[in-house]
Amino acid sequence: MLEIKNLNASINNKEILKGLNISIKPGELHAIMGPNGSGKSTLANILSGKEGYKISGELMYQGKNLNEISIDERAQKGIFLAFQYPTEIPGVNTSNFLRTSLNKVRKAQGKKELDALSFLKIVKEKSNELGMDEKMLSRQLNVGFSGGEKKKNEILQMKILDPNLVILDETDSGLDIDALKIVADGVNSSRNNEKSFLVITHYQRLLNFIKPDFVHVLSDGKIIKSGTKELAMELEKTGYKGIN
Template sequence: MLQINNLRASIDDKQILKGINLEVKPGEVHAIMGPNGSGKSTLSSVIAGREGYEVSGEVLFNGNDLLEMAPEVRAWEGIFLAFQYPVEIPGVSNTNFMRTCINEQRKYKGLPEMDASTFLRTMREKAELVELDPNLMKRSVNQGFSGGEKKRNEIFQLAMLEPKLAILDETDSGLDIDALRIVSNGVNKLRNKDNAFVVITHYQRLLDYIVPDFVHVLMNGQIVKSGTKELAYELEEKGYDWLKTELKATV
């Protein structure tokens, strides 16, 4: 589904990603862990199409060149980024926002607009999935939301848009254990054999709830180690310094 070959990215002449290789297949969950400043968020930004990066290498999404696509086209093709810091949009209600997103996607696929009753029913169902207060739907996107509500709103949007590949950028950061459980349950219910998740996190704790098939460690702009979920436990126990030492030894 997603194939990343030798992806490099820099901003203001500062090299952040230094040759990333990664393959994600349908039905898989990949966790990307790494210390601060290792390039995790840059990776998600580059995949989602944020401007301002100098990018080289190749990112294929279902065989198509992702880097050539505008961010909205990537979304229509099935990429979704759950933001580490969801953006507040004053003056745009959640409901109108979601209706526009859904209908723009449907337009791209040559489908007619979703009728109002189906839309409202779908909204209700998906909001329940992440236990989001229906009253928040009338309010401006993320404005005045608590940290947990913002993160749940991201997963709610994910549920509405049904992407093929979802990237969760530190969705667990700042969540208490109840909110973490709600968010994870939502994600687990959305998992199926046709979609895939890339979960970026600082904390192994999240991976108790969203169990990954693969764990990758990103350090200094490169994936330095890949393994199964046991790798996450090892990292939790020994810290990243252990890995640094081990890497030096290998060199």
């Protein structure tokens, strides 16, 4: 699904990723853990295609090079990034936005665009699953949402867009335990043999609810250790300083 080889990235002449390698197969869930400033969010941004980075190395998604592909095209090809800080967009109605987005993705995949009614049906169903208040859908996109609501809205979008590769960037930060469970349930119920997940987190806590197949420790722009979920437990005990 995703193959990253020797990825280097810098912004404003500051090196952030220094030779990162990772390989994710369909159906796998990988967790990347690391201290603040280790380059976790940079990785998420680069995978989504955000501009402003100087990049070298190889980025392969479904066997194709991602380099020249724009942000929206990547999204249409099934890369989904759940933001650490979802952007507030005043004046844009959440439900209208979701429909526009879904139809863009569907169109790119050669599917029929959905009319307002059938779209509404899907949204209602998915938001009920996440225990979300439907009223949220008539509000402005992320505007005035609480931290938890914003994160739930990201997961809702993930469920609706049904992507192949999901990147969760610190989705657990700022969530109370109930919201965390809902988010985790949202992820778990979406897992299948074809979808891959890359879960970026600072704390081990989220991994109590979402069981990773592999855990990687990112430090100073490189993966310094990889293992299974036991590695996360170890990290919890020793802290990042204990790993070397």
